Each structure stands twice: as structure tokens, then as C-alpha cells.
Amino acid sequence: MIASEERVLIVGAGSSGLLIAQVLKKAGIPAAVFEQDTSPTSRHRDWNFGIYWAQSRLEECLPPDLHDLVKRTQTDPAYEPSPDEKLNVFNGHTGELMNNLPAPYSMRIRRRPWLELLKTGIDVRYGKKLSSVSVTDSGVTVCFSDGTLETGTLLIGAEGAHSPTREFLFRSSPQEAALLSCPIVTTATLTTFPPEIARELAKLHHRHILTFDPDGLFVWIGVHERTSTECSYMILISWESKEDTGLREAGSDAILADLKARAEKLAFPFKDAIQSVPDGTRAWHARLSYWPTKPWDNLNGKVTLAGDAAHAMTFHRGQGLGNAIADAAEFQACLSSSNNNLVEAVAKYEKEMWARGLEAVQVNLENTIALHDWRKVLLSPFYRAGIKRDSEVGVGKGGGLEENWKGSVEGDKGELFDE
DSSP states (O other), X not given: OOOTTOOEEEEOOSHHHHHHHHHHHHHTOOEEEEESSSSTTOSSOOOEEEEOTTHHHHHHHSOHHHHTTGGGGBSSXXXXXXXXXXXXXXXXXXXXXEEEEEOTTOEEEEHHHHHHHHTTTXXXXXXXOEEEEEEOSSOEEEEETTSOEEEESEEEEOSOSSOHHHHHHTTTSGGGGOOEEEEEEEEEEEEOOOHHHHHHHHHHOSSEEEEEOTTOOEEEEEEEEEOSSOEEEEEEEEEEOSSOOOHHHHOHHHHHHHHHHHTTTOOXXXXXXXXXXXXXXXXXXXXXEEOOOOOOOOTTTTEEEOTHHHHOOOSTTOOHHHHHHHHHHHHHHHHHHTXXXXXXXXXXXXXXXXXXXXXXXXXXXXXXXXXXOTTTGGGSHHHHHTTOOGGXXXXXXXXXXXXXXXXXXXXXXXXXXXX
């Protein structure tokens, strides 16, 4: 039963926030989403991410008419997901094929059209940066930087890895909410390739390739947007650097020059693809970070977290979006089993998500560190299990955490990628 005064406030119009809003809409519970960006296109960059094991759970979150449109948000909208799909892994120095990892029915999704689809029928308000939260016996009130106030019965913080809502929940011990820094840094850019290079890449895989090498460089080159007339690509590299690289402060031109220099030892066509990126192309750089999920006091069911706010993880196994989808699907299941009682549903949701989130963060951190150490690549969760969900991997369980470098998170609070 839905109380007449119930209203859910969701902070963050990323995947988890919008999916939970769709779940609440299906349940008939009023909700509004508040996003700090001034518009859906205010960010200078777009990117893409994968949906793997979470596709069945996605169907639980969306009405059939929206679910039927998900394929249109793919990097290649004409691609029909296949049971035989593979992820091809190459030795970056020799060009040798190292592995074909099963990726049945996997989809690569462009973030902008994906979020545009998810916000269909949802009350989304832009330019709303969270400033403060206050909780009373009757509900929760949030204040935004523009001075406006909103009141509801439940606040869901889904604003990404640098979550103000998480900081509020751990306000008595701020360090408990702080992101931890990883010794791995990453650079990314979007570009087009000369036709001859695009053809060579397509011979290796029709959508994407990735490489590892003895120098510890990870490379991903994949289709970002394919139309009937042209194709753009996303290039992403990562490597270990315990020291501050200084690249973020140096700016885009320096980042791109460093990207091309790091490609010098790569085999054809990986080197040629990266070094063909036109000068002046925008590039981004960041240090990876994570937050091991831990229980919080939800203040009698009035405040909770979802998505990267609840389990910020490194990206090398493509598990971030899957866990955001799982959060929304689990919330839907908990609402259903609780007869739409929000307090009861939040408690059930958190019990499942806390365990799943911690496992995902741990396994993905172990994997990220291993992928940049040639001695450990073949034993990494990714190489052994591909993009299976973390509970199926059978490794990790925090084993890699003690290897983590305890440095600070460099740069500003913008994430290079989020869900």
C-alpha cells in the first residue's frame, strides 16, 4: 500500500537514479530526480559502457515499450546481440591473439542516448546541486545550491562516486565516506580513424579490441558511434603510476601527446590507430578510485544510496553499469515483496546490495591491479572469467585490497566515467 504523502527524492540522473525512478513509476510511487548538470548535454564528453549479465535484470526495471528501444542506444544500433559474441584480447606488443572471452548477447551502450531513453516519463530537474540534507521524524528535506528546497519521505543518493549523500550518511566519520585511490591512471579520447586503419581494426573485431603487454599498458579501442555514413571510436588506455602524473593539470594537448607516446611500442594496427588521432582532439585523464561498500544508518528508511555512490569500482571488467541495473532491479523486487512499504523495502534492498557491492568493488580492484602486471594478467578475474557477474568469478573476496596503494585521489571531483 502506498501512503498518500509518500514522495521519493533521487539525486543524480545517471543510470541508477533514472532506473530507480522508472521502478518507482511502475509501482505508482511519486518521485523526482535532481541532477547537478545544467542539461543532458552540458558535459563536454560522451562515452559508452557495456551491459553483460544484467540484461535480464534490466527487463525488470523498464516497461516493455522502453525495454524494446534499448538496442537503439548501442554504439552500433544495427547490431543484433549474439550468443556467439566474443571479447578479443591481444598482446599489445606482438599483435598475437591471446584469448577469445565469451560475451554472449553483450551490448555496448552510448551514455547520452541511453540516459535520454531512461528519463522518458520521469520528472528530471537540472541545475540542482545538492548542498545539504536534513532528516526529521516526518521525512527528509534537501537544499540545493540555487537555494531551493525539496521534501520527501525517502532520499536516494545516486549522484556518482563523489556522493554528497554518502558524505551526509557518514557525517560523524567523514573518512568512512571518502574514496580510496588506486595506483592505476587512465586516459581516454573520442576520435575517427582513416579508412585503412578502421578496416584493419574491423578485421580483428567488428566492435572492439583490447590489449595487454609486458610494460603493463592496457588498451581498449572500440566503436563509439556507428551510422550509415561514418564511425567514431573511443580509445582508452591505463597504466600504473603511484606518482601524480601531472597530466590533468597539463591539459588536453599534453594528455594526447602522452597517449601517442605510450603507443610507440604497440604492434600494428594498435599503434597506428592511436597515433593517427588528429592533434587538437580532446582527451581526458584521471586516477582511478573506489569505495568499498559498507553498511550505513539509513535513518529509519529515509536515506539510502545506489549506483556508484554505493559501490564505486574500477572499470576493467565492465561491472559498474551491471551493478547499477542490479540495484534498481533489487529495489523493485523489495518493493514488491514489501507491498510497496518504502521503509521495509529499503532495509531489504540494502541487505542484498551491501554484500553484492562490496564483493564487486573488491573483485574489480583485484582485477584492475592484476591487468597491469604482466606476471598476473593470466590469473586476473577478467582473463579467467571475462565479464561474468562478480559472484560467479570465484576469486577476489578482497584478496587484492592489501596490494592497493593508499594515495590520495588526485585532480578535481569529476569522474572520467560513471554509470
